[in-house]
Amino acid sequence: MFQKWKDRVTVTDIVMWMIGGTMLLLCLWGSVSTIRAGLYTSSHWIDFCIFGLAQGSIYALIATGYTMVYGVLKMINFAHGEVFMSGPFTGYFVAMAFWRSDFLDTHPVLGIIVIFGVAMFVSTMIAYFLEKIAYRPLRSAPRLIPLITAIGASFFLQYLFRGLYGSGINAYPDIEILEGFWMIFGIRVLKIQVIVIIAAVLLMLVLYNFIMLTKVGKAIRAVSEDKEAAALMGINVDAMISTTFVIGGMAAGAAGVLYALMFKQVHFFMGFIPGIKAFTAAVLGGIGNIPGAMLGGVFLGLIESVAPALFLDGLGIIAPYQLKDAIAFSMLVMVLIFRPTGILGERLSAKKA
Amino acid sequence: MKNLIRVFIAICFLFSIMAVPAVAGNVVKLEKGEPVHLAYWFVTSGPNTSLGMDSLRGAEIAIEDFGGKLKGHPIKLDGQDSMCGPEGGQAAASKIASDPSVIAAIGSSCSSAAKAGVPILWKMGIPNVSPSNTAPLLTDPASGPDFDGYLRTCHNDNIQGAIAAEFAYSQLGLKKAATIHDGSVYAESLQQVFSDTFVKLGGTITSQEAVSPGDTDMRPVLTKIASGGPQFLYYPMFIAESGHVTRQSKEVSGLENIALMSADGSFSPDFLKAAGKAAEGMYHSSPDFSALGDSYTKFLAKHKAKYGMDPEAPFHAHTYDAVMLILNAIDKVAVVSGDTLTIDRMALNKAMHETKGQKGLTGDLTCDENGDCANPKIAIYKTSMADIKAGKMSPKPFWKKY
Numbered sequence: 001m002f003q004k005w006k007d008r009v010t011v012t013d014i015v016m017w018m019i020g021g022t023m024l025l026l027c028l029w030g031s032v033s034t035i036r037a038g039l040y041t042s043s044h045w046i047d048f049c050i051f052g053l054a055q056g057s058i059y060a061l062i063a064t065g066y067t068m069v070y071g072v073l074k075m076i077n078f079a080h081g082e083v084f085m086s087g088p089f090t091g092y093f094v095a096m097a098f099w100r101s102d103f104l105d106t107h108p109v110l111g112i113i114v115i116f117g118v119a120m121f122v123s124t125m126i127a128y129f130l131e132k133i134a135y136r137p138l139r140s141a142p143r144l145i146p147l148i149t150a151i152g153a154s155f156f157l158q159y160l161f162r163g164l165y166g167s168g169i170n171a172y173p174d175i176e177i178l179e180g181f182w183m184i185f186g187i188r189v190l191k192i193q194v195i196v197i198i199a200a201v202l203l204m205l206v207l208y209n210f211i212m213l214t215k216v217g218k219a220i221r222a223v224s225e226d227k228e229a230a231a232l233m234g235i236n237v238d239a240m241i242s243t244t245f246v247i248g249g250m251a252a253g254a255a256g257v258l259y260a261l262m263f264k265q266v267h268f269f270m271g272f273i274p275g276i277k278a279f280t281a282a283v284l285g286g287i288g289n290i291p292g293a294m295l296g297g298v299f300l301g302l303i304e305s306v307a308p309a310l311f312l313d314g315l316g317i318i319a320p321y322q323l324k325d326a327i328a329f330s331m332l333v334m335v336l337i338f339r340p341t342g343i344l345g346e347r348l349s350a351k352k353a
Numbered sequence: 354m355k356n357l358i359r360v361f362i363a364i365c366f367l368f369s370i371m372a373v374p375a376v377a378g379n380v381v382k383l384e385k386g387e388p389v390h391l392a393y394w395f396v397t398s399g400p401n402t403s404l405g406m407d408s409l410r411g412a413e414i415a416i417e418d419f420g421g422k423l424k425g426h427p428i429k430l431d432g433q434d435s436m437c438g439p440e441g442g443q444a445a446a447s448k449i450a451s452d453p454s455v456i457a458a459i460g461s462s463c464s465s466a467a468k469a470g471v472p473i474l475w476k477m478g479i480p481n482v483s484p485s486n487t488a489p490l491l492t493d494p495a496s497g498p499d500f501d502g503y504l505r506t507c508h509n510d511n512i513q514g515a516i517a518a519e520f521a522y523s524q525l526g527l528k529k530a531a532t533i534h535d536g537s538v539y540a541e542s543l544q545q546v547f548s549d550t551f552v553k554l555g556g557t558i559t560s561q562e563a564v565s566p567g568d569t570d571m572r573p574v575l576t577k578i579a580s581g582g583p584q585f586l587y588y589p590m591f592i593a594e595s596g597h598v599t600r601q602s603k604e605v606s607g608l609e610n611i612a613l614m615s616a617d618g619s620f621s622p623d624f625l626k627a628a629g630k631a632a633e634g635m636y637h638s639s640p641d642f643s644a645l646g647d648s649y650t651k652f653l654a655k656h657k658a659k660y661g662m663d664p665e666a667p668f669h670a671h672t673y674d675a676v677m678l679i680l681n682a683i684d685k686v687a688v689v690s691g692d693t694l695t696i697d698r699m700a701l702n703k704a705m706h707e708t709k710g711q712k713g714l715t716g717d718l719t720c721d722e723n724g725d726c727a728n729p730k731i732a733i734y735k736t737s738m739a740d741i742k743a744g745k746m747s748p749k750p751f752w753k754k755y
Contacts, residue, residue: 040577040580044576044580047606168623171596171626174629188606259569264600265593273569305572306573308574309577320577321573321577322536324565324568
C-alpha cells in the first residue's frame with residue numbers, strides 16, 4: 001500500500017501541497033486574527049459581500065462570453081474585453097443626449113432601456129463581425145494563430161474606439177432613480193447594486209435556459225462537443241458559431257452598461273481589466289462550462305472585495321487593497337494546481353473515453 | 354547584384370548621417386537651417402490627457418513668444434506620449450534618447466514616468482526640465498547622479514503635502530485623517546508628506562490605504578477606511594481614480610459627510626466629469642494662479658485666442674516657464690561660428706542649474722543645485738455646485754497660507 005502511494009507521488013506534488021497548505025494556513029491565521037481584532041462590525045462584512053456580489057455578477061456576465069467561445073472554438077477570444085467596452089462607450093453618447101434633453105428625468109426607465117438596447121446592439125455587431133472577419137478565415141489554422149489574431153483584434157478595436165470617440169475621460173450622467181439606498185431586511189443597500197445583481201442574475205438565467213432548453217442552444221452544445229458529428233447531423237456549424245458570438249456580445253454589452261451605471265466612467269481602455277478578470281473567472285469556474293463561468297465570476301468578485309480585509313489585515317499587512325489583484329490571481333493559480341479543470345470543470349478526457 | 358545592394362546600403366547610411374546634426378561627445382552642431390530640437394514627453398492619451406495637452410499648449414505659446422527662432426535657427430518641438438506611468442515613461446524616454454538631434458527634453462507629466470525615464474535621457478546626455486513632476490525624490494540628492502540632468506519648474510510635494518496637512522488640521526480643525534494612494538510615485542510620496550506633517554501637528558492618521566491604478570471599485574477599501582472613523586480623507590491621485598473615490602465615498606456608510614481632499618494631479622475640469630455632483634464641497638491643493646501678475650493674464654488671453662479655450666490643468670504656466678528656462682540657457686551657451694551653432698548639452702545643463710531670478714509666469718525662477726526652480730505658491734480650492742455646473746475648477750483660492 002505504502003509502496004504504491006510512494007510510486008504515485010512525485011516531489012513536485014509534495015512541494016505543491018506544501019505551497020497550498022501554507023497558503024491555506026496563512027489565510028486561516030489571517031482570518032482568525034482579523035476577526036479577533038474586531039476591526040469590522042457585521043454590517044461592514046455585509047457591505048463587503050454586497051460590493052463583491054455586484055462586481056462579481058458583472059464579471060460573471062462577461063465570463064459567459066469567454067467560456068461559450070472557448071466551448072465551440074477551443075480558443076480564447078482576447079478581444080472580448082473590447083466587445084464589452086464598445087457597447088457602453090457608444091451608449092454614453094445616447095445617455096448624454098437624453099440627459100441634456102431632460103428625457104432621462106421624465107422617462108428614466110424608457111431611457112435606460114434604450115441605452116441598454118443601443119449598447120447591446122453595438123456589442124453584438126462588434127462580436128459578430130469580429131468572428132466573421134478575424135476568426136472565420138483562420139478556423140483551420142493552428143490554435144496559436146487565432147489567439148494572436150484575437151490580441152491583434154483587441155488592439156485594433158481599442159484604438160478604433162479611441163479614434164472614433166476620443167481618448168479623454170467620459171462619465172455617464174447621474175440618473176435619479178438609480179441613486180440612493182434601499183433598506184432590505186434592515187440592511188442598507190445601494191439601489192444600483194441591487195439592480196445590477198438582479199439584472200445580471202436574470203440575464204444569466206435567460207442565457208442558461210436558452211442554451212439548455214432551446215433547439216439552437218442544443219445545436220450550440222452539439223457543435224461544442226464535436227463539430228464534425230454536428231455537421232453530419234445537419235447542423236449549420238458556421239451559423240451556430242456566429243450565434244455563440246452574438247449571445248456573448250449581447251451579454252457583454254449588457255454587462256458593460258451595468259458596469260457603466262455602477263462606476264460611471266467610460267473610456268477606450270475600460271475593457272482591458274474587466275476582460276482579464278472575467279477570463280480569470282471563466283478559468284476559475286472551468287472554461288467551457290457556463291454555470292462554471294457564472295460561479296467563477298461571483299467568486300472572484302467576492303474574493304476581491306472580502307479577501308484583502310479578511311486575510312491580509314490580520315497578518316498586519318498595510319494597505320491590503322493594493323494586493324486585491326494579487327489575491328485574485330493567486331487564487332487562480334491555486335485552483336489550477338489542485339483542480340486543473342476549474343471549480344465546475346468536467347474531466348473531459350474521462351467522459352469522452 | 355550583391356555589390357549593388359552594398360552600394361545602396363552605403364548611400365542610405367550616408368544620407369542618414371547627413372540628415373542628423375553632428376553629435377560629438379555631448380556637443381550638438383547645427384548647420385545652417387537645422388532646427389534647435391526640443392522634445393516633450395507628456396501624457397497625451399488616457400484619462401490624464403488633459404494634464405499633458407495643457408502642458409503642450411503652454412510649451413507652444415512659449416516658443417511663439419520666444420520668437421520661434423534661436424540665433425537664426427528655427428525651434429522645433431515634437432514628442433512622445435509618456436502615458437503617466439513607468440512603462441510609458443521608459444518607452445518615451447528611450448525614443449527621445451535615440452534621437453541625437455534632441456538638445457533638451459521637457460517632461461514628463463507624471464512623476465512615475467519621470468522616475469523611469471530621466472535616467473535614460475541623462476545617460477545620453479539629454480538634460481530635462483519638468484513642468485509637473487512634483488514627487489520629492491526626483492530632486493532629492495539621495496537619488497544619485499542619474500537625476501543630475503533633471504530640473505523642475507513646479508513645486509516640490511514636500512511643500513504641497515505640508516500645506517494640505519496644515520489646512521486640514523489648523524484651518525478645518527479636524528484631528529483624524531485617512532489617506533489613499535495608487536502606488537504611483539506622486540501619490541505615495543505626497544500622502545506620506547501629508548501624514549507625517551499631520552501627525553507632527555498633533556493629528557491621528559487612522560489608515561493609509563492603497564489601490565492599484567485602473568481600479569474602479571473603491572467601495573471595499575472605503576468601507577475599510579470607514580471602520581477607522583476618520584473626519585478627513587486625503588487622496589492625491591490622478592483623475593480617474595480620484596473620481597471613483599469621490600463618487601463612491603458618498604455611498605459608503607460612515608463616509609457620507611466627511612471632508613474630502615485631493616491635489617493638483619486631479620485639478621482639472623475632467624475631474625468634475627469623472628466625479629460628477631459628488632465633487633461638491635471637496636478641496637484641492639493646487640498652484641495659486643490668482644497671485645500671478647500681468648504676464649499671466651496676457652498668457653491667458655493668448656491661450657484663449659490660439660486654442661479657443663481656457664487652460665485645462667494647473668501646469669500650463671509651469672511649462673511655459675520650463676521652455677523659457679531651456680531656451681534662455683541654450684541662448685547663453687550656444688556658440689555661433691559662421692553658419693553653424695554649437696550647443697554643449699553638459700554646459701546647457703549647468704547653465705540651467707545656475708538660473709537665477711528669471712522672470713516667469715509663475716514667479717521668479719531660481720534653480721538650486723538639485724534642480725528645484727519653483728517659487729511655489731500653493732493654495733487650497735473648494736469646488737462648489739456652480740463650478741460643477743459650469744464644468745470648471747474654481748478659479749478663486751478658498752484658503753492660502755501666505
